[in-house]
Amino acid sequence: MADLALRPARGAARRTRVVTSTCVLVAVALAVLLVPPLAQLDQQAVDLAAKLRPPSPAHPFGTDDVGRDLLLRCVYGLRVSLLVGVVAALTATVIGTAVGALAAAFGGWTDRVVMRLVDTFSSIPHLLLGIFIVAMFRPGVWPVIVSVALTHWLSTARIVRSEVLSLRSRPFIDAAISGGASRGRVIVRHLLPGVLPQAGLAAVLMVPHAMWHESALSFLGLGLPTHQASLGNLVQSARGSLLAGDWWPTLFPGLFLIIPTLALAGLAGAWRERINPRRRSELML
Amino acid sequence: MLELNRVTAGYDRRDPVVRDVSLAVAPGESVGLLGPSGCGKSTLARVAALLHRPDAGSVVLAGAPVKGWRYRAPQEQRTAVGVVFQQPRLSADPRLSLRELIAQPLRSTGRRHEVAVRVAELAREVGLTGELLDRRPHAVSDGQLQRACLARALVLRPGLLICDEMTAMLDASTTAALVSVVEAYRAESGAALLAVGHDRVLLERWCDRTVRWEELDGTREPAEAVGARG
Numbered sequence: 001m002a003d004l005a006l007r008p009a010r011g012a013a014r015r016t017r018v019v020t021s022t023c024v025l026v027a028v029a030l031a032v033l034l035v036p037p038l039a040q041l042d043q044q045a046v047d048l049a050a051k052l053r054p055p056s057p058a059h060p061f062g063t064d065d066v067g068r069d070l071l072l073r074c075v076y077g078l079r080v081s082l083l084v085g086v087v088a089a090l091t092a093t094v095i096g097t098a099v100g101a102l103a104a105a106f107g108g109w110t111d112r113v114v115m116r117l118v119d120t121f122s123s124i125p126h127l128l129l130g131i132f133i134v135a136m137f138r139p140g141v142w143p144v145i146v147s148v149a150l151t152h153w154l155s156t157a158r159i160v161r162s163e164v165l166s167l168r169s170r171p172f173i174d175a176a177i178s179g180g181a182s183r184g185r186v187i188v189r190h191l192l193p194g195v196l197p198q199a200g201l202a203a204v205l206m207v208p209h210a211m212w213h214e215s216a217l218s219f220l221g222l223g224l225p226t227h228q229a230s231l232g233n234l235v236q237s238a239r240g241s242l243l244a245g246d247w248w249p250t251l252f253p254g255l256f257l258i259i260p261t262l263a264l265a266g267l268a269g270a271w272r273e274r275i276n277p278r279r280r281s282e283l284m285l
Numbered sequence: 286m287l288e289l290n291r292v293t294a295g296y297d298r299r300d301p302v303v304r305d306v307s308l309a310v311a312p313g314e315s316v317g318l319l320g321p322s323g324c325g326k327s328t329l330a331r332v333a334a335l336l337h338r339p340d341a342g343s344v345v346l347a348g349a350p351v352k353g354w355r356y357r358a359p360q361e362q363r364t365a366v367g368v369v370f371q372q373p374r375l376s377a378d379p380r381l382s383l384r385e386l387i388a389q390p391l392r393s394t395g396r397r398h399e400v401a402v403r404v405a406e407l408a409r410e411v412g413l414t415g416e417l418l419d420r421r422p423h424a425v426s427d428g429q430l431q432r433a434c435l436a437r438a439l440v441l442r443p444g445l446l447i448c449d450e451m452t453a454m455l456d457a458s459t460t461a462a463l464v465s466v467v468e469a470y471r472a473e474s475g476a477a478l479l480a481v482g483h484d485r486v487l488l489e490r491w492c493d494r495t496v497r498w499e500e501l502d503g504t505r506e507p508a509e510a511v512g513a514r515g
Contacts, residue, residue, distance in 0.1 A: 171376035174336045175437065179390030180364040183356045189389075193380050 014270055021266035028260045032079040035072075043072040043229060052246050062248035064234075065241055070249060074256045077229040082260070084144055084214045084230070085207040091149035092210075093203035096156025101195065103157070104164035105187050115161070118154050126151035130213060134222045144223050148210045156202045163195045204268040208261045231257045286312045286445050286477040287333055287366075292342035294332050295325070301340055302328045306501045310445065315471065315478035317488030320498030327371070330449040330481045334368045347444055364394060367438035371450035373430035377422040383433040384408075384418040390441045407436040411466050428459040435463055439470055446470070448480045452487065464491055 047067035055062045061070035103114040121129075130147040137143035167173065168191060176186050215232020217223030224230050226237070231253045238249030287310040295301030302325035310316045320326040331337035332344065338354035345351065347365055351358065370376040377386055387407055388400045408418055411432040422430055431451065438446060446467060452460040464487075471478060482488050488495045 171370045171372065172378045174331070174334075175368065175370065175376050175434070176378075176389060176393070177336060177355055178334055178363055178366065178368045179393050179437065179441065180360045181389070181393040182360075185393055186356075190378055194378075 017266050018270045021263040021270075024259060024263035025267070028078065028082075028263070031075050032082060035075045036079065039072065041069070041072055043076045044068065044227060052241060052249075054246075055248055061252045062246075064237065064249050070234075070252055073229045073234060074231070074252050077231045077234045077253060078256045078260070080141065080224065080228060081211045081214060081231040081257070082207075084141060084148070085211040088145045088148035088152070088210040088213075089203045089206035091145070092152040092206060093156050093199055095149070096153035096202070097160045097192070097195065097199045099153065100157035100160030101164050101187060101192060104161045104168065105183065105191060111161075118157050121151075122154050126154075127213070127216060130217060131220065131222055134217055139221075139223065139225050141224065144214050144217055147217065148213045152206055152210065152213075156199060156206075159198055159202055160195045163198050164191050167191055167194045201268045204264045207264060208257065211257060286310050286314070286347060287479065288343075288345040289329065289333060290343045290345070292329065292332055292339045292344065294328050294337060294339035294342075296328075298340055303332070303339075305342070307342075308496065308501055310477050310479050312444070312477055313471075313475045314494075315480065315492040317492035317495035318479065318481045318498065318501075319483065319485055319488055319495050320481075321483060324498045326481045326498055327449050330368075330447050330479065333479060334366050334447050335363050336368070360394060364390065364441045365444050367441065367443035367446045369431070369435050369438045369446070369448045369451045371453050373427055373434050373454070374422065376434055377430055379422050382419050382421050383413060383425065383430070386422075386433050387418075387436045387440055390437060394441065403440055404436075407440055410439075410469070411436045412462060428455050431455060431459070431463065432466075435466060439466075442474060443476060444474075445477045445479065448478070448482075450482050451480070453482065453484070460487070 045068065047063070049067065050059075050063050051065055051067040053059055053063045053067075059069050059071065061074060064070055064073065099114060099118070103111045130151045133147040133150060134143045137146075168186075173186060173190060176190055181189070211231060214223055214230060215236060218226070218230060218232050219236050224233060226233060234253035235250060235257075238246075238253065242250045287308075289306060289308045292303055292306050293301045294303045306325075306329060308316070308318070308329070318326050318329070328337060332339050332354075335344075335346070335351060335354050335358045343350060346362060349362065351362065353359070378389075381389070384404055387404050391397065391400050391403060404418070408415070413429065413432055413436070417425060417429055425433075431454070435451070448467065452463060455463070467478065468491075470476060478492065480488055480492055485495070
């Protein structure tokens with residue numbers, strides 16, 4: 001009975017979370033998609049007379065150390081960082097899921113060879129490998145994406161592999177085989193949908209990680225060029241002024257990084273419950 | 286219909302669960318296999334359903350020797366056996382509605398056009414209403430889910446049905462309902478049945494003949510088998 005009483009509340013809490021997260025993400029999407037073409041303002045307009053101004057009606061987020069408007073810089077930065085984060089995380093997840101699922105579904109030698117390959121890649125620090133990859137190209141958005149994607153599929157491959165290994169010994173896979181399903185059909189219809197929540201969650205959690213890698217590479221001068229606003233670049237260039245007590249150039253890009261990420265994670269959690277429902281009796285344990 | 290000849294199977298070659306067991310089920314016959322839990326009868330059922338490759342011995346299904354197990358078995362051979370497992374919870378993909386659960390074998394074998402008719406027909410036979418068919422496994426009871434699993438096992442009209450402790454998790458009325466569904470199907474189709482379980486009363490009433498596990502296990506004396514494994 002306690003469970004029955006709790007269910008509507010849990011449903012409502014989940015709805016609130018989904019609605020809030022969706023609103024935040026819609027706002028973020030609108031901001032990064034609409035502000036640049038509509039605002040017609042130059043985010044790179046330097047105004048040395050107005051440098052490091054605290055937030056004011058003219059500059060709601062204040063200005064940076066060369067007098068650029070931080071609100072505009074943040075929106076442009078979020079745009080670039082999200083692009084890098086989302087594309088790199090998605091690519092890494094697709095690679096990791098494919099590798100992990102195939103290794104586990106085939107098992108035996110395939111599994112052993114593939115997983116030793118994963119171990120070999122894992123033994124190289126991924127920032128180092130990332131630097132090696134970006135260093136081969138001119139600085140820009142795409143080398144950063146490629147570098148982050150190629151160094152971050154390993155953990156997803158491991159997660160997906162262990163998940164598929166546990167799924168493939170379940171009786172419902174036996175039932176599918178007995179019903180005439182081919183190996184391909186079992187992978188596509190039963191195993192991959194079963195690991196999607198984990199893979200999706202891994203992808204979402206990798207977005208901020210990818211954004212941080214972008215900033216690390218930018219800091220080393222190998223990532224995005226410094227004139228190009230990205231949240232990583234903004235936080236990096238604000239470090240000096242933070243020590244002087246100017247908090248706004250650090251705080252606002254930081255919030256721009258944290259809030260969309262939390263919203264994404266909130267949606268991912270609700271998605272997991274939707275796609276992989278646990279029984280009420282399990283939830284009560 | 287089914288011949289298991291001197292089958293040895295298990296999960297560790299050095300310590301097989303099933304040793305040197307032979308069992309035959311004639312076409313149309315129903316055989317009950319009785320044994321205590323943990324004795325290996327489920328493993329034997331999995332071998333018979335082509336889901337577990339034995340370490341030694343041979344299996345003949347509908348007159349044809351079995352050469353491959355799991356994905357390596359030809360589709361017609363695999364689908365000639367319908368299987369109902371003990372735990373409906375684990376044998377149902379949690380993401381599929383009961384309707385899709387029952388329809389899966391038809392989709393796997395390229396008989397999509399039959400889905401609507403066959404699912405409705407079987408749902409009526411096993412006693413699932415339309416509203417239940419749209420629910421997913423977590424939203425139905427064990428009994429309702431096992432009805433759907435039985436429907437799934439019957440949807441391709443197998444010549445042999447293997448029920449591995451099908452009713453162990455269920456109450457008496459659901460047990461009776463499921464047994465009568467199986468019997469109605471067998472009466473109409475002439476299919477054979479291998480029912481595995483530890484409920485002697487049920488199996489003796491249900492099946493043409495029952496076999497005790499100890500009688501099959503060639504390596505042990507009956508008394509020792511009961512003492513060691515019971």
